[in-house]
Amino acid sequence: MPLMPLSGRRAAMKNKLSLFSLPYVIWMALFVVAPIVLVVLYAFSAAGGGFTLENFSRMGDYLVVFTRSFKLALVATGVCLLIGYPMAYLLSREGPRFQRVAMMLIILPMWINFLLRTYAWMSILENTGLLNRLFAAVGIIDLGNLCNAGLNTLCAWLNELFGLSLSTGRNTQMEFFRMINTQGAVVLGMVYNYLPFMILPIYSVIVKLDHSLLEAARDLGASSSRIFRKVIFPLSLPGVLSGVTMVFVPSVSTFAISKLLGGGTEMLLGDLIELQFLGSAYNPRLGSAIALVMMGIVLICMLVMNRFGEGEEQAVIL
Amino acid sequence: MKKTLSFTLILSLSLGLLLSGCGSAGSENPGAGTEKRVVNICSWGEYIDPNLIDQFQNETGIKVNYQTAESNEALYSLLKTGGANYDVIVPSDYMISLLIEEDMLAQLNFDNIPNFSLIGDAYKNLSYDPENLYSVPYAWGTLGIIYNPTMTGGDIDGWDALFDPQYAGNVLMIRNPRDAIGIALMSLGYSVNTINTDEINEAYARLADAKQAGVYQSFVMDEVFDKMETGEAAIAPYYAGDYVSMLEVNEDLRFVLPQGVGGSNWFVDAMCVLKDAENKDEAEAWINFMCSTEASLANMDYIYYASPNQGALEQYPAYYEEVYGAALDPGVFEIMAPSQSVLKHCEAYLTLPQDILTLYSNLWIQMGI
Amino acid sequence: MRAPTVFSKLFMGLVFLFLYAPIFVLMIFSFNDSKSRTVWQGFTLDWYVQLFQDREIMSAVYTTLLVALLSTLIATVIGTFAAIGFYNMNRRLRAPLLAIDHIPLMNADIVTGVSLCLFFVAAFQLWGSAAAAINSALGTALPTRLYLGFTTLMLAHVCFNIPYIILSIMPKLRQMDKHLVDAAQDLGCTWLQAFWKVVMPEIKPGIVNGMLIAFTMSVDDFVISYFTAGSATSTLAMVIYGMTKKRISPKINAISTLLFGIVLILLVTVNVREARQEARNAARKI
Numbered sequence: 001m002p003l004m005p006l007s008g009r010r011a012a013m014k015n016k017l018s019l020f021s022l023p024y025v026i027w028m029a030l031f032v033v034a035p036i037v038l039v040v041l042y043a044f045s046a047a048g049g050g051f052t053l054e055n056f057s058r059m060g061d062y063l064v065v066f067t068r069s070f071k072l073a074l075v076a077t078g079v080c081l082l083i084g085y086p087m088a089y090l091l092s093r094e095g096p097r098f099q100r101v102a103m104m105l106i107i108l109p110m111w112i113n114f115l116l117r118t119y120a121w122m123s124i125l126e127n128t129g130l131l132n133r134l135f136a137a138v139g140i141i142d143l144g145n146l147c148n149a150g151l152n153t154l155c156a157w158l159n160e161l162f163g164l165s166l167s168t169g170r171n172t173q174m175e176f177f178r179m180i181n182t183q184g185a186v187v188l189g190m191v192y193n194y195l196p197f198m199i200l201p202i203y204s205v206i207v208k209l210d211h212s213l214l215e216a217a218r219d220l221g222a223s224s225s226r227i228f229r230k231v232i233f234p235l236s237l238p239g240v241l242s243g244v245t246m247v248f249v250p251s252v253s254t255f256a257i258s259k260l261l262g263g264g265t266e267m268l269l270g271d272l273i274e275l276q277f278l279g280s281a282y283n284p285r286l287g288s289a290i291a292l293v294m295m296g297i298v299l300i301c302m303l304v305m306n307r308f309g310e311g312e313e314q315a316v317i318l
Numbered sequence: 319m320k321k322t323l324s325f326t327l328i329l330s331l332s333l334g335l336l337l338s339g340c341g342s343a344g345s346e347n348p349g350a351g352t353e354k355r356v357v358n359i360c361s362w363g364e365y366i367d368p369n370l371i372d373q374f375q376n377e378t379g380i381k382v383n384y385q386t387a388e389s390n391e392a393l394y395s396l397l398k399t400g401g402a403n404y405d406v407i408v409p410s411d412y413m414i415s416l417l418i419e420e421d422m423l424a425q426l427n428f429d430n431i432p433n434f435s436l437i438g439d440a441y442k443n444l445s446y447d448p449e450n451l452y453s454v455p456y457a458w459g460t461l462g463i464i465y466n467p468t469m470t471g472g473d474i475d476g477w478d479a480l481f482d483p484q485y486a487g488n489v490l491m492i493r494n495p496r497d498a499i500g501i502a503l504m505s506l507g508y509s510v511n512t513i514n515t516d517e518i519n520e521a522y523a524r525l526a527d528a529k530q531a532g533v534y535q536s537f538v539m540d541e542v543f544d545k546m547e548t549g550e551a552a553i554a555p556y557y558a559g560d561y562v563s564m565l566e567v568n569e570d571l572r573f574v575l576p577q578g579v580g581g582s583n584w585f586v587d588a589m590c591v592l593k594d595a596e597n598k599d600e601a602e603a604w605i606n607f608m609c610s611t612e613a614s615l616a617n618m619d620y621i622y623y624a625s626p627n628q629g630a631l632e633q634y635p636a637y638y639e640e641v642y643g644a645a646l647d648p649g650v651f652e653i654m655a656p657s658q659s660v661l662k663h664c665e666a667y668l669t670l671p672q673d674i675l676t677l678y679s680n681l682w683i684q685m686g687i
Numbered sequence: 688m689r690a691p692t693v694f695s696k697l698f699m700g701l702v703f704l705f706l707y708a709p710i711f712v713l714m715i716f717s718f719n720d721s722k723s724r725t726v727w728q729g730f731t732l733d734w735y736v737q738l739f740q741d742r743e744i745m746s747a748v749y750t751t752l753l754v755a756l757l758s759t760l761i762a763t764v765i766g767t768f769a770a771i772g773f774y775n776m777n778r779r780l781r782a783p784l785l786a787i788d789h790i791p792l793m794n795a796d797i798v799t800g801v802s803l804c805l806f807f808v809a810a811f812q813l814w815g816s817a818a819a820a821i822n823s824a825l826g827t828a829l830p831t832r833l834y835l836g837f838t839t840l841m842l843a844h845v846c847f848n849i850p851y852i853i854l855s856i857m858p859k860l861r862q863m864d865k866h867l868v869d870a871a872q873d874l875g876c877t878w879l880q881a882f883w884k885v886v887m888p889e890i891k892p893g894i895v896n897g898m899l900i901a902f903t904m905s906v907d908d909f910v911i912s913y914f915t916a917g918s919a920t921s922t923l924a925m926v927i928y929g930m931t932k933k934r935i936s937p938k939i940n941a942i943s944t945l946l947f948g949i950v951l952i953l954l955v956t957v958n959v960r961e962a963r964q965e966a967r968n969a970a971r972k973i
Contacts, residue, residue, distance in 0.1 A: 010869060013878040014775040021772020021784070024765050024849065028787050031846045035802030036790070038809060064687050087702050090695040097962070102699070104954055109706055110907050111950050113751075115924040116943045119931055120709035123716065123724035127550050130712060130725050178487060181536050195706065245793070253795030256909055260931060263536035264493060265529060267686035270797050270910075275686065277801055277914070280391035280494050281679045282398050284805070291798045302793060358919060363933040383919050388932060400808040401835030402918040540933040548723070594832065 042288035055289035062272060062290065066297075069269040072183060073251035076190035077198075080247045083191070084198030085240065089232070091199075092206040099207070106196045118189050118260050125180040125188075125261070132176040141174055148172045181263030189257040194250060198243035205239030206232065241305055249298055269294050355380040357600035360387055360396070361408040362587070363540040364563065365457075367620035374607050380600045388539050389494035397422060397592070405595040406604055408456050411586050412496065415446040415669030423452040424593045430602035433609035438628035441586060445668060453588035454605050455626035457617075459558045460656060460664055461497065461583040462575040464542075466568070469552035476576045477505035479553060481528040488552035490545060491525070493537040495682035496667060497583075498525060501555055504580030504665075511668040515677060522681045529685070546571060557585075558653050559623030565650070573653050577663045584656075584664035586626070624655035631655055710947060717940030724937060734941040744942055747926040750837070754912075754922065755905035758844035763898050765845070766852030771886065773853070774860040791847045792854070799847060800914035807839050807915065835917025843915040844908065848901035855897030859890045 046052040091102050109117060124130045135141050148170035155166035179185055209232065217227045255270030264271070269290065271279075276287025355378075363386045371382050385404070387393040390413040396402050397417075409417060417423050428434055434454055441455040465474045470485060480489055480501060492498050500510040502521035512518065528534065535551050543560065545551045547567040561573040576582050589608065591601045607613055614630035615637050617623075625631055634655075638646040652660075670678070720729030738744060769788075773781050791799055811833045818829040863886065871881040909924035916925060927939055 009872060013868070013872070013881070016878060017775040017882070018772050018780075020768040021770075021776070024769030024772070024788075025784065027765065027846075027849070028784075031803070031806070031842065032787055032790050035799075035806035038805045039798070039802045042805060061684070062687065083702060086698060090699055093695070101958065102703075104958070105703060106706070107903065108947070108950060108954070109710065110903050112710065112943050112947050113909065113924045113927065114907050115909050115927045115931075116713070116939070117709065119927060119939060120713045120943075122931070124709060124712060126548075126725070128548050128725060133725060192705070192709070195702075249793065249795050253797045255797065256928060264686070265534060265537060270795075271686065272683070273797055273801065275683065277399060277804070278392065278395050280389055280395070281682050282391070282395040283679065284399070287801065288805075291801055295794065295798055298795065299793075360918065385918050386929065386933075396918070399804065400811070401804060401839075401915075403832070403834035404918060541931070543934045548725075596832065 039288045039291060042285050043292045044289075045285060047285065055285050056293070058286070059289070059293055065267055065269055065272050066294075068183075068266060069252050070297075072187055072190070072268065073248050076187050076194070076251045077244055077248045079187070079191045080195050080198040081240070081244065084195055084243060085202055088199050088202035088206055088239070089236075091203055103200075103203075106199055110196060114193055115256060115260075117193055118257050121185070121189055121192065122180065122260055125185055127176045127178065127180070129180070131179065135177060136175070141176065144177065145172045145174055148174070180261060181265065183262065183266065185261040186258050186268070189261045190247075190251045190254065193257065194247040197246040197250075201242035201246065202236055202239040205242075206236050209235055244305065245302060248301070252298060253294065355597070355600050356383060357381070357406065357597050357604050358383045358385070358404045358595075359406045359408075359604065360385045360393065360402070360404040361406075362386055363388075364543065364560065365408070365621055365623075367617050369620075370608075370613055370616055373613075374604065378600075378603055378607070380603060382604070390496070391494055403596065404592055405597045405601040406589055406591055408587050408589050410667070411444065411446040411588070412667035412669050414453050414588060414590060416675075417590065418447065418452055419669065422593055424591045424595060424598065425451045426454065426591060426605070427598075427602060430599065431606045431609065433606050436609055436611060436614075436627045436629060438626055438631070441626035444586060445666065446586075447588070453590045454609060455586050455588045456608060457559070457621070457623035458584065458586040458626055459623050459654070460575055460661075461501075461555065461585065462558055462561070462573055462653075463553060463555050464546055464561045464564065464571055464573055465553045466546065466549065466570050467572055468570050469549065473572070474553065474574055476574075476578045477501055477555075477580065480555060481505065481524055481533060483528075483531045483533055485553055486532045487535055489528075489533050490536055490538050490542055490551045490554035491529075491534045492555055493539050495678045495685075497555070498537075498685070499678060499681065500583060500667070504576070504582065507580045510580075510583055510665050511670065513671060513674050515674075518674070518677060518681070522685070526685065557623075558656075559621055562622035562650055562654055575653070575656065575660065575664075577660070581663035581665060584661055584666055586666070618654075622654055710943070713940045714944040714947065717937055717944045719937060719940075722937065724935065724940070734937045735945075737936075738938045738941040738945075741938055743921070744923070744926055744938060747921045747923045748942065748946075750840075750920060751906060751922040751924070754837070754841050754844055755902050758841050758848050758905055759898050759902045761841075762845045762848035762852050762901050763894060766849040766897065767856060767890070767894055769849065770853045770856035770860060770890075771882075774857065788850055788853055792850045796908070796910035797914075800843070800911040803839075803843050803846065803911070804835070804914040807835060835915060835920075837916075837920045840912060840916040840920055840922070843911050844905050847908075847911060848905060851900045851904060852894070852897035855900060856890050856893040859893035860886075863889045 043055055044051055044053070046054065091099060094102070122129075126132070132141070149172045152168045152170050152172065155164075155168045158164055159166055159168070213231055213235075214227060217231050222230070252268075253270045253273075254268065255274045258264070258266075258268045258271055262268070267275070273287050273291050273294075275281045276283045276290070357380050359382060361384065365386070366384070371384055374380070375382055387396060390410050393407060393409060394413060394416070397404075397407075414423070431454060437455055441458065443450045444455075447453045463474055463477070463479065465479070467473060469488065470479075479485065480491065482489075492501070499518065499521050502524045503510050503512060503517065506517070506521055506524065508514075508517045508521065536545070538545065538554070542551075542554045542556050543564060546554055546564050549568070558573065558575070561571065564571050565573075589605045591598055591605075595601055608617070609627060611627055611629045611633070614625040614627035615634065618625045618630060618634055619638065619641065625634075635646045635648075635651060656664075716724050716727075717734055718730050718732065719727055720731040720733070773785060773788075776784070814833055815831050818831045821827060822829055822831065867885050867889075868881050871885045872878065876884065908922070909928065912922045913925055913928070916922060921929075923942070930936065930939060
């Protein structure tokens with residue numbers, strides 16, 4: 001960058017152009033900053049008015065919900081990464097026609113609403129749902145019953161032999177596998193809904209990699225796996241970070257997926273917050289406090305993650 | 319590729335707008351400033367015959383925006399959050415007392431509701447609205463247990479079945495604090511309106527233990543319809559009128575109104591007008607319409623909840639026979655509208671003091687956790 | 688790059704199967720001749736007929752598409768100017784503003800939704816007292832009671848769409864050659880002309896990109912709409928959420944099939960046309 005001062009004309013134009021952002025700055029002050037300030041105000045205020053910390057004092061009660069949400073979100077993010085990264089990488093190696101069609105196929109489900117995608121799994125996972133009917137017809141449930149019976153006898157035998165106390169009460173009369181209303185179903189819902197958000201950023205970064213770098217590495221004698229480890233993977237990290245962010249944050253704060261697929265018996269953070277605003281336990285102050293704490297933890301996670309990658313140059317989705 | 323996507327988007331957008339615009343002809347954005355009369359109603363799911371809405375719109379020319387809420391507590395949150403603009407709401411007895419206490423309801427102008435005289439005296443001036451200034455009863459019923467004998471292997475006779483690990487994974491529980499904790503209280507023989515915190519905590523403990531033991535498949539409100547009808551669950555506590563609706567789809571289902579130790583609960587849902595409602599006249603017109611015998615009969619026949627309109631209630635069996643050609647099963651009618659001897663064993667919810675309400679709220683959050 | 692192996696094709700096939708199997712199940716059971724979503728009992732188009740008669744769902748689809756379109760357009764205008772403005776700012780001013788701009792992106796949907804809901808309600812209360820005061824002072828008839836509805840829904844959607852637009856345009860601005868603008872002004876353009884004729888074409892791909900993403904995000908949204916649309920306005924997601932809480936009707940299956948079908952058919956058509964165009968261009972070059 002030359003050190004000479006900007007010419008007067010260019011500086012004047014720059015100044016004029018930077019004013020273009022004024023409407024948006026006002027917009028941000030109104031619709032981004034003010035709402036967050038309101039949330040902070042609500043979090044620190046008591047029902048009768050006045051500053052208080054009591055909304056935060058009970059945060060320990062909800063530790064279970066916090067750990068549950070973060071655990072499930074981490075699992076979902078991990079699974080998305082495991083599926084999404086290879087998918088993005090393999091996609092990037094295909095021909096341009098294939099890539100174009102594949103991209104469209106990945107984005108297409110996003111145009112059917114998120115809720116419809118989640119609802120689709122309900123009829124598949126229910127006790128009387130498709131998968132269970134399929135399993136019953138093919139005999140997998142009988143197989144499961146047999147396995148349970150076998151395990152029961154095995155454990156009883158081991159108990160006798162070694163004086164253990166293994167469980168021998170496994171259900172041998174199952175008519176279905178319990179898939180819906182479990183945490184597994186919630187994770188499945190998260191992975192299904194957010195997988196495109198993991199694939200697309202990684203793909204868009206890998207595809208823009210400078211091929212000459214890869215050719216140079218190959219010329220210098222690196223094996224394919226070495227090229228991947230030393231060249232492709234590090235350069236794709238901004239995409240990975242972007243993908244992880246776009247999967248982790250919605251997963252931690254979802255409430256529709258846990259309501260539809262989780263049965264409402266084990267609340268996640270999203271359920272908890274929604275309960276306080278439009279649910280059965282109206283308390284916007286407590287809800288704001290929980291939302292604030294969640295925001296804070298997520299922010300810390302993001303900051304920690306960003307130490308591994310570039311800050312501003314985030315991968316664009318497309 | 320991006321040109322493709324954007325081009326496709328524009329085309330599909332126009333198509334979609336065209337299709338849906340045709341389908342929703344007439345229902346433009348609200349607040350368009352027209353002179354059209356509108357009434358905004360918030361009621362419950364499966365709680366009105368849709369033909370009645372059309373009939374009202376045709377007769378009076380008032381457009382009806384019919385929304386539903388999930389439970390009384392959810393309705394309360396909606397109202398307190400402040401963004402909603404309902405005119406008519408249909409809360410249950412205890413919620414009406416709370417709303418009156420918080421000065422959120424408008425006093426009704428009964429000159430605009432002449433059909434109020436058709437309401438039976440047994441449903442006027444009830445404890446939640448002693449001078450009957452704010453509400454007009456809409457429907458009443460009881461809370462009982464719906465179960466599928468083919469799945470439970472026998473009959474259920476009391477609230478204990480809802481806590482029994484024998485039925486683990488096949489039991490549903492109601493998703494609102496008053497009913498859930500109320501059921502536990504009744505199972506222990508306490509009053510549903512107790513303000514004894516020990517009793518309430520004991521009831522909560524019973525619920526929490528059962529949940530811990532995996533008895534509950536899910537906490538539901540109106541999802542119960544699908545779940546019981548398809549055989550996804552075996553036992554569910556719910557309201558009598560909904561049982562009769564479910565019976566139409568799945569004839570295996572049975573209903574029991576526990577009359578043992580704690581008895582059960584009977585409730586009244588009543589129509590109220592919000593204090594800051596913008597369309598009070600239209601709201602009262604709606605209330606008047608729903609009180610009429612003709613509308614009450616039609617509604618009873620659709621939602622199977624007993625109507626407080628005395629004439630409609632008495633005429634219903636004859637009406638049923640006329641419409642369907644077959645006589646109404648007296649057992650079913652007894653479930654819809656139990657006799658006084660049965661109602662004796664049922665307790666109505668009263669409003670609770672604020673600290674108890676807070677306790678309920680906190681326990682409910684604990685329950686979800 | 689190495690030729691794709693059987694394994695890679697298999698893996699990709701499985702992933703696509705995973706992505707589309709539930710949607711296919713939805714579509715198949717929209718033709719089911721019974722209310723069941725799991726037991727096939729014959730073919731019928733009844734649910735589609737019922738769907739078009741269902742005013743609630745149809746008006747929700749209309750609202751969803753309208754909000755998506757309008758909010759994308761408004762967000763594009765504001766966002767494009769904002770991106771250009773930010774690009775021309777000095778770094779010290781730009782960094783915090785961009786950080787604030789990224790907040791709706793980074794924030795969980797539920798926090799954005801809840802905060803906007805609180806904000807709108809507070810704004811309504813302020814307006815209410817202000818309007819009442821003005822009415823009594825000046826005798827006007829300003830509405831004193833505002834409520835959540837289409838306008839707040841759209842404002843909320845614009846709110847989370849603008850960051851996507853900015854995110855798409857900024858890289859294009861950075862890639863742009865600064866000297867082009869200088870050259871244009873040397874050749875006699877005013878700064879406005881230089882802007883329209885040089886900068887805009889350079890960032891147009893970024894704008895289109897951003898509009899695409901913004902539209903997708905808007906159609907896909909549920910949580911933010913849930914908190915800001917109020918009682919009378921519903922997007923498709925809200926209607927479906929309400930329907931899943933009651934008796935589920937295969938009308939849901941029908942609407943998803945329709946939506947999916949329309950977009951798929953159009954995508955295929957346009958893709959085929961583009962492929963033919965490319966083949967023609969390639970042939971011409973030879």
